[in-house]
Amino acid sequence: MPDLHQLHQSAIYLHIAVGSCALILFWIPVFTRKGNLDHRRFGKYFARAMYVVSFSGITMAGLDLLFPIATHAPGMDLSAQAMASVSVQVRSSAIFLLSLSILVLTSTRHGWLAILNKEDRSILRRPTHVALCCSLVAVGLALLITGLNVGSILFVIFAMLQMTTGFNNLRYIFRGAIRPKEWWIQHLHGLIGSGIGAYTAFAVLGGRSLFEGIFGDSFNDMAIILWVAPGVIGGIAIAISSRHYQKKFGGEWLVKRASLRSVLFSS
Numbered sequence: 001m002p003d004l005h006q007l008h009q010s011a012i013y014l015h016i017a018v019g020s021c022a023l024i025l026f027w028i029p030v031f032t033r034k035g036n037l038d039h040r041r042f043g044k045y046f047a048r049a050m051y052v053v054s055f056s057g058i059t060m061a062g063l064d065l066l067f068p069i070a071t072h073a074p075g076m077d078l079s080a081q082a083m084a085s086v087s088v089q090v091r092s093s094a095i096f097l098l099s100l101s102i103l104v105l106t107s108t109r110h111g112w113l114a115i116l117n118k119e120d121r122s123i124l125r126r127p128t129h130v131a132l133c134c135s136l137v138a139v140g141l142a143l144l145i146t147g148l149n150v151g152s153i154l155f156v157i158f159a160m161l162q163m164t165t166g167f168n169n170l171r172y173i174f175r176g177a178i179r180p181k182e183w184w185i186q187h188l189h190g191l192i193g194s195g196i197g198a199y200t201a202f203a204v205l206g207g208r209s210l211f212e213g214i215f216g217d218s219f220n221d222m223a224i225i226l227w228v229a230p231g232v233i234g235g236i237a238i239a240i241s242s243r244h245y246q247k248k249f250g251g252e253w254l255v256k257r258a259s260l261r262s263v264l265f266s267s
Contacts, residue, residue: 008063008071015056022049026195050108050194057101064094095146096155099139103162104197106132110169111190114183124173136166165193
């Protein structure tokens with residue numbers, strides 16, 4: 001059997017190295033003009049980095065779920081009670097990491113395929129992408145159950161985010177008709193959602209020692225705020241950008257909305 005601890009450590013080093021680059025790359029497409037060469041080029045770099053981050057995270061989570069003692073306490077002489085306690089803690093964290101990795105992978109792929117194929121959603125309906133969206137819902141449900149069992153508000157919040165994202169993706173994929181340039185909105189949702197996952201993973205898994213060094217003993221009191229902040233900020237960014245582009249693209253969207261209001265108020 002291979003050295004599972006060493007394999008796990010290698011996945012961590014890869015995850016941290018590429019993830020750190022992705023945290024920086026995320027902002028270049030945000031601040032470059034949409035559609036120009038730099039925006040597309042660095043958007044592609046960001047997407048590729050997030051794929052590596054996702055698969056390394058899935059590898060780490062899979063090893064933690066299957067071999068919690070071998071990956072985190074190799075060679076240690078633990079009692080049966082201690083082994084059970086370590087296994088529960090490691091596996092709970094692994095479910096969270098797995099759910100974040102699938103969120104990042106699914107959101108990145110969805111946002112990228114949406115912009116590449118625009119009105120043509122046939123590639124989004126292929127089994128691979130549909131299975132990814134369904135797995136995001138499933139792992140979100142598993143995280144919700146875990147969060148309720150261990151009393152983690154963080155797990156519950158992200159479980160709801162993941163299930164909502166998965167359902168919204170599936171609704172867009174299979175809806176009969178889409179609105180003008182709705183693929184652009186999906187592109188934004190996907191890539192911002194991927195950024196949320198990346199910054200949350202950093203805050204929860206990679207940035208703990210940094211935050212403890214900055215905030216000291218008060219970190220424990222404000223940890224949940226720091227961990228949820230990427231999701232809240234990203235959610236606000238998605239809402240604002242969606243509204244902006246709906247207005248920009250939305251002659252037809254606004255006409256339909258105005259017509260609906262007219263019907264409602266005239267009846």
